[in-house]
Amino acid sequence: MTIQEKPPEPHDAPLPQTAGARAEEAGAVLDVDLTALRANYDILCRRALPVDTAAVVKADGYGLGLEPIVQALLKAGCKVFFVADLGEARRARAVAPDADVYVLGGPPPGTGPAFAELRVRPVLSSLIMLAEWDRFVADSGWDGGAALQIDTGINRLGLTIDEAVALTPRIQLQKHGITLVMSHFACAETANHPANDKQIRAFRDLRVLFRGITASLANSSGIFLGDGALCDLVRPGAALYGVNPTPASHNPMRPVVTLRAPVLQVRDLARGDQVGYGATWTAAKASRIAVIGVGYADGYHRFGSSADGKTGAHVLIDGTRCPLAGRISMDLMAIDVTGLPERAVQRGTYVTLIGDKLTVDDVAKTWGTIGYEVLTSLGGRYHRRYYES
Ligand SMILES: *Cc1c(COP(=O)(O)O)cnc(C)c1O
Numbered sequence: 226m227t228i229q230e231k232p233p234e235p236h237d238a239p240l241p242q243t244a245g246a247r248a249e250e251a252g253a254v255l256d257v258d259l260t261a262l263r264a265n266y267d268i269l270c271r272r273a274l275p276v277d278t279a280a281v282v283k284a285d286g287y288g289l290g291l292e293p294i295v296q297a298l299l300k301a302g303c304k305v306f307f308v309a310d311l312g313e314a315r316r317a318r319a320v321a322p323d324a325d326v327y328v329l330g331g332p333p334p335g336t337g338p339a340f341a342e343l344r345v346r347p348v349l350s351s352l353i354m355l356a357e358w359d360r361f362v363a364d365s366g367w368d369g370g371a372a373l374q375i376d377t378g379i380n381r382l383g384l385t386i387d388e389a390v391a392l393t394p395r396i397q398l399q400k401h402g403i404t405l406v407m408s409h410f411a412c413a414e415t416a417n418h419p420a421n422d423k424q425i426r427a428f429r430d431l432r433v434l435f436r437g438i439t440a441s442l443a444n445s446s447g448i449f450l451g452d453g454a455l456c457d458l459v460r461p462g463a464a465l466y467g468v469n470p471t472p473a474s475h476n477p478m479r480p481v482v483t484l485r486a487p488v489l490q491v492r493d494l495a496r497g498d499q500v501g502y503g504a505t506w507t508a509a510k511a512s513r514i515a516v517i518g519v520g521y522a523d524g525y526h527r528f529g530s531s532a533d534g535k536t537g538a539h540v541l542i543d544g545t546r547c548p549l550a551g552r553i554s555m556d557l558m559a560i561d562v563t564g565l566p567e568r569a570v571q572r573g574t575y576v577t578l579i580g581d582k583l584t585v586d587d588v589a590k591t592w593g594t595i596g597y598e599v600l601t602s603l604g605g606r607y608h609r610r611y612y613e614s
Contacts, residue, residue, distance in 0.1 A: 242293055244609040251608035252518030252556070253486035253578070257289050260614040261479040263301040265465050268477060270302075272448050276455040279305035279441070281462030283313060283329060288524075288603040289466060289482065292320050293611045298465075299324065307348075307460055311336060314345040327372050327405065331382075337361030341369060346404060350374040350382035355392075362402060370404035373435075377427040378420055379411035386427060393434040405458070406435045413446035413454075414472050425453045432456065445470040468596035469586050476584070482600065483580030484607070486517040487573050491562070500559050501551025505532040512550075512563040515542075515570050519578065520556040523604030527553045528592040534561055538591040541577040543569055 248254065270278045280303045286294030295306060295317050305325040308314050314328050326345040331354050338361075340347055349355045349371050358371055373392075376383030384392070395401050408428045412418035425442070432440045440456040445464035447454045449471050461470070469476035492514050500506040500514060517540075521527045531537025534548040540560055541547070550561040562570045579588055585596040592599070 242611040244290055244293075244611075246606055246608050248608045248610075251606060253484055253523065253604075253607045255603060255607040255609045256483040256485075256580075257293065257609065257611045258479075258481050258483070258614045259293065259297040259611055261467070261481045262294065262297050262465060265467065265478045265481065266298055266301040266303060268479075269445070269448055269459070269461050269464060273443075273455055273459045277305070277458045279303065279307060279325075279458055279460050280465060281307040281444070281460050282317060283307060283309035283462065284601045285313070287462060287466045287597065288601040290609060290611070291316050295320050295324075297611075305458065307462075311339055311343070311345075314340075314343055318343045318345060325404075329382075332358060332361075337365065337367070341365060341367040344369055346370050346372060348372040348374050348382075348405075348407065350376075351384060352388055355384075359402075368400070368402065371402060372405035372407055373403050375406065375408050375428075375431055377408045377424040377431075379409055379424075381409070383408065386431065389431055390434060396435055396438065403435075403438055405439050405441060406431065407441040407460070410442065410444055410447045410450075410454075413444055413450060414470065416446075416450060416471065416473065421447075421450055421454070425450070428456070429453070463597050463600075466600055467585060468600070469584075472586070476586070480580065480584060482585060482603075484519075484578040484603070485575045485580065486519045486578060487575055488515045488570060489518055489557075490516045490572060491570055492516070499551070501530075502554060503552055505530070506534075506551035506559075510563070512561060513565075513567070513570070514550055515547075515560045515562045515574070515576070516557055517560065517576055518557060519604075520554045520558055522555045523606055524602030525553060525558065525578065525604070526592045526594070526598075526602065528594070529553055529588070536591075538588060539583075541581050541583050542574065544581065545569075546583075547576075 280298045285291050307327045310330050317326050329348050332347040374383040375389040412420045428442050441458040442456050443454045443459040445461040464470040467481040494508045494512045498508045529538030530552040531549040539546050539548045547560050550559040585599045589596045589599045
């Protein structure tokens with residue numbers, strides 16, 4: 226039996242949308258389960274109720290493809306989206322003509338007209354940004370609104386708390402132009418981190434000053450920190466795509482991504498033969514190696530390389546865990562399949578790099594990173610299928 230496992234074909238749904246390379250020409254197939262994505266949105270909505278749930282779709286929908294992700298989330302009832310920059314805002318607007326779209330990076334100097342043309346809102350994170358935006362609004366008469374980001378401890382983007390407090394008289398004005406006040410957690414994935422409570426309390430004080438304006442604090446993990454973090458709107462990203470928002474315990478989210486690659490070649494090695502650049506892996510006994518057409522140029526990080534079969538990444542073949550052998554190359558990697566029967570691994574056998582029992586968080590650990598980076602690294606050369614399960 227050769228294992229030609231193919232992802233489930235959709236039943237009563239339209240044919241899957243595809244993107245990227247052609248199926249028969251690609252080194253690997255990336256499947257995105259839009260049903261699971263929407264189920265994850267529902268799980269987060271339920272947890273956040275009665276508070277509204279937006280979706281963060283920056284970085285090309287966390288690497289999964291901005292357009293199909295936005296379309297699926299619209300179907301799930303999402304009405305507010307956050308993107309990183311104007312380019313992403315343009316793409317989101319093209320598929321979501323009526324949604325609220327916020328641009329987290331704010332407006333680069335001189336881009337006010339583009340925001341107005343797209344009817345999207347900047348997230349203003351400094352007094353300089355606010356002043357530039359105010360000037361554009363005064364000159365153009367554009368009244369589409371903007372978010373104000375206030376830093377409560379991550380020290381990334383945002384007005385200082387003192388700067389925000391000094392702005393409160395402006396909020397008393399009729400046309401203050403602020404549609405959202407937001408802040409961002411630094412340590413939400415560590416539930417008992419003392420920074421969380423500090424940020425929740427600081428933001429609560431700010432909400433009192435900015436009464437009447439929608440307030441948002443929680444990212445994915447923040448939604449699991451209790452009611453104090455929820456405010457009026459939550460902003461999950463990673464959890465929508467299956468990353469565990471509560472790393473210390475069971476993942477409440479459904480997996481969304483599967484990545485599979487067909488074996489290009491199987492080779493037999495004698496004891497002492499070595500594999501890959503730098504000859505870092507040596508066969509301790511007669512071994513079999515399967516080679517697939519995925520490498521670091523596909524965003525499969527070289528940090529996953531394995532010199533000893535214990536550290537480094539692994540893949541699944543018919544549910545069996547198989548370690549990588551040697552360094553990951555640009556377009557290829559080798560897998561030690563010595564433990565599997567010969568008939569189980571042949572040219573064309575599909576290897577699972579992400580999926581089944583191998584989660585994005587598992588892969589991240591073997592690379593020394595987080596699930597977010599596994600997703601946003603997903604390569605542009607894969608054949609991509611978006612399907613309903
Ligand atoms: C990326 C981001 C989010 C989403 O964070 P996740 O941890 O992916 O849920 C929310 N808010 C801001 C400001 C962000 O930059």
